[in-house]
Amino acid sequence: xxxNWGALALVAVVSLAVGVLxxxxxxxxxxxxxxxxxxxxxxxxxxxxxxxxxxxxxxxTAAAAVCLLGxxxxxxxxxxxxxx
Amino acid sequence: MExxxxxxxxxxxxxxxxxxxxxxxxxxxxxxxxxxxGALQPRTAVLLAGVLNLVGAFLxxxxxxxxxxxxxxxxxxxxxxIFAGLVGAILWNLLTWxxxxxxSSSHALIGGLIGATVVASGVDAVKFAGIVxxxxxxxxxxxxxxxxxALAATYLAYRITARGAVGxxxxxxxxxxxxxxxxxxxxxxxxxxxKTMGVITLALITAGALPANAGPPFxxxxxxxxxxxxxxxxxxxxxxxxxGMRVSAIESGQGFASGVSTATVILTSSHxxxxxxxxxxxxxxxFGAGAARGPxxxxxxxxxxxAIAWLLTLPAAAVVGAVAALVADTGPVGTIVxxxxxxxxxxGIYAASRRRPVTADNLDELPVPPPPVDLVA
Numbered sequence: 316x317x318x319n320w321g322a323l324a325l326v327a328v329v330s331l332a333v334g335v336l337x338x339x340x341x342x343x344x345x346x347x348x349x350x351x352x353x354x355x356x357x358x359x360x361x362x363x364x365x366x367x368x369x370x371x372x373x374x375x376t377a378a379a380a381v382c383l384l385g386x387x388x389x390x391x392x393x394x395x396x397x398x399x
Numbered sequence: 400m401e402x403x404x405x406x407x408x409x410x411x412x413x414x415x416x417x418x419x420x421x422x423x424x425x426x427x428x429x430x431x432x433x434x435x436x437g438a439l440q441p442r443t444a445v446l447l448a449g450v451l452n453l454v455g456a457f458l459x460x461x462x463x464x465x466x467x468x469x470x471x472x473x474x475x476x477x478x479x480x481i482f483a484g485l486v487g488a489i490l491w492n493l494l495t496w497x498x499x500x501x502x503s504s505s506h507a508l509i510g511g512l513i514g515a516t517v518v519a520s521g522v523d524a525v526k527f528a529g530i531v532x533x534x535x536x537x538x539x540x541x542x543x544x545x546x547x548x549a550l551a552a553t554y555l556a557y558r559i560t561a562r563g564a565v566g567x568x569x570x571x572x573x574x575x576x577x578x579x580x581x582x583x584x585x586x587x588x589x590x591x592x593x594k595t596m597g598v599i600t601l602a603l604i605t606a607g608a609l610p611a612n613a614g615p616p617f618x619x620x621x622x623x624x625x626x627x628x629x630x631x632x633x634x635x636x637x638x639x640x641x642x643g644m645r646v647s648a649i650e651s652g653q654g655f656a657s658g659v660s661t662a663t664v665i666l667t668s669s670h671x672x673x674x675x676x677x678x679x680x681x682x683x684x685x686f687g688a689g690a691a692r693g694p695x696x697x698x699x700x701x702x703x704x705x706a707i708a709w710l711l712t713l714p715a716a717a718v719v720g721a722v723a724a725l726v727a728d729t730g731p732v733g734t735i736v737x738x739x740x741x742x743x744x745x746x747g748i749y750a751a752s753r754r755r756p757v758t759a760d761n762l763d764e765l766p767v768p769p770p771p772v773d774l775v776a
Contacts, residue, residue: 318532326668327544331551334663338552338656342559345571349563393582396666397589398458 337386344382350375402731403478403606409738410478410602413485415626418595420492421504422452422630425591427638428501428661428681429584432654432688434762435643438573439580441634441759447577448584449632455588456596456624470509471516473611475524478602479727479734480515485598486741487511487720491712493748499637499645499757499766500708503676507716508594509534514717515724537673538709541664542683549653549660549687556652557691572651579658584631586665587677592627596620636757642682644765647689647697657681657688679709 350370370378429451430444439447488504488511495502509530516524560568596615599622603609609616615623643649649657661677661684668675682705689697723741727734755766 318536322671322673323536323540326664326671326673327540330544330660330664330667331548333667334548334656334660335552335555337659337663338556339559341571341575341655342556342563342652345560345568346563348571349567352564352567390578390582393662393666394585396670397455397582397585 333389337389340382340386340389344379344386347375347377347379347382406482406731406734407478407602407606407608409734410482410485411599413482413489413738413741414595414598414602415622417485417489417492417504417508417598418592418623418626419630419633420489420496421508421591421595422449422627423633423635424492424496424502424504424630424638425587425678426631426633426635427642428587428677429580429658431639431641431643431681432649432657432685433576433580434639435649436573436576436651436654438576438651438654441636441639441762444580445632445634445759447581448587449628449630451581451584452588452592452631453624453628455585455590456592456620456627458585458589470526470530471512472520472524472526473601473604475520476516476601476605477519478606480519480724481512481598481602481605482734483515483519483724483727483737484508484512484720486723486737487514487716487718489741490719490744491716493745495708495712496635496637497748497752498708499641500705501638501642501678501682502705502708502712503538503678504591505594505674505676505678506534506538506709506712508598510713510716511720512598513713514720514722517717518721518724519728533673535713537668537675538679541668541673541675542679542686545660545664545680545683546687546690548664549657549684550691552656552660553653553688553691556656560652569651572655575655576651576658579655579662582662583658583665583677583681586662586669587631588624588627590665590669590674590677592623595623595626599623634759636759636762637752640757640762640765641701642685644762645698645701646682646685647692649685649689650692653688653691656691657684660684660687 351372426445426448429448430439433439434441434444488507491507492504513525596619599619600609600613600615604611604613661681664680665675665677686697686702723737727737
């Protein structure tokens with residue numbers, strides 16, 4: 316009996332890389348989209364203020380779009396794997 | 400009508416019944432966290448998952464071919480053996496559903512088939528090499544990998560979005576949960592509906608209705624897809640409650656990360672030829688995502704119960720399958736007796752579940768643990 320340890324390791328590494336990448340891309344997109352919201356007292360008090368001068372709404376939206384496109388491409392590839 | 404044809408019809412009906420239990424047993428894999436965080440309303444979630452399971456059933460037949468030709472020697476078994484194996488799988492699925500434990504329907508099916516085959520045709524009729532390399536080893540590793548992926552992804556998601564607006568982040572993660580849940584439901588339909596297609600195809604081959612190595616006919620694909628879709632829509636609310644509410648107080652970021660982890664591990668492994676248990680991967684992901692907010696936020700006692708259920712699934716289903724094969728192999732009367740026992744026990748389990756019904760309307764009402772026994776007094 317032979318066990319394909321290489322393929323098992325590949326599953327682990329690829330799953331870890333892709334899974335973390337998708338979540339990180341969406342998280343970054345949400346931070347970018349947060350720049351579109353005006354600062355609110357309550358949010359600032361909780362340390363989650365978005366408009367602290369680092370990203371303008373336009374730049375945040377653009378960055379979010381790029382990140383979401385990347386995540387969407389990975390999801391579409393996942394669909395491709397399911398179908399074909 | 401010939402006796403052999405009647406037995407074949409009984410096998411097909413039993414296989415579809417298993418497919419139905421597979422659907423409602425595994426609904427939680429895709430939707431538990433989405434329901435828990437409010438990303439989807441319970442009935443909307445099971446409808447979406449049911450439809451996507453049905454769609455998934457039409458996308459591929461590769462797993463069906465593996466089941467029909469990769470586990471047991473189809474030249475040495477009969478439809479009666481397959482029927483007995485299905486009985487073991489169905490009863491284990493119903494028992495674990497009653498207990499709210501997310502065990503693997505796939506392993507129950509494989510265990511039932513192994514037990515029945517060993518009794519009817521001997522150990523040589525089981526392809527153990529393939530089972531160890533492609534079933535048992537991935538069964539041990541996949542929940543660990545899924546948990547690790549979810550743990551890392553959740554940790555990073557919280558670190559990154561700490562700078563974001565709470566409302567935007569929550570809404571974004573909830574939208575992401577809908578997508579990841581949909582992917583898991585689609586993958587589940589593709590993988591698990593095919594297992595039933597494989598079993599029915601195997602029965603048709605052993606009965607001489609199909610040539611060896613044949614793929615599933617269209618009516619088999621349609622009926623298996625409908626059975627798993629309907630089962631998913633019915634919703635195994637007990638297991639949804641366990642995975643969504645009892646493992647940990649899941650937030651939207653954790654739900655999204657666990658969904659992505661589940662979908663990624665299943666798709667990657669399927670692409671590389673390892674048919675995994677969707678349930679074990681989803682459960683591992685939810686525990687990993689829960690642990691990312693600190694080990695104390697996870698109900699580890701529940702993890703122990705789930706682990707015991709996983710260890711018992713294959714041997715327990717095998718034992719029931721073996722006993723069912725012993726009785727069913729005596730002739731048509733034996734098959735009828737086994738069918739009646741299956742119906743009776745299934746009815747009993749359903750009646751027991753009515754004592755503490757769990758539905759879409761009372762998912763928040765968690766079972767109260769028994770008070771600790773004071774041994775000193």
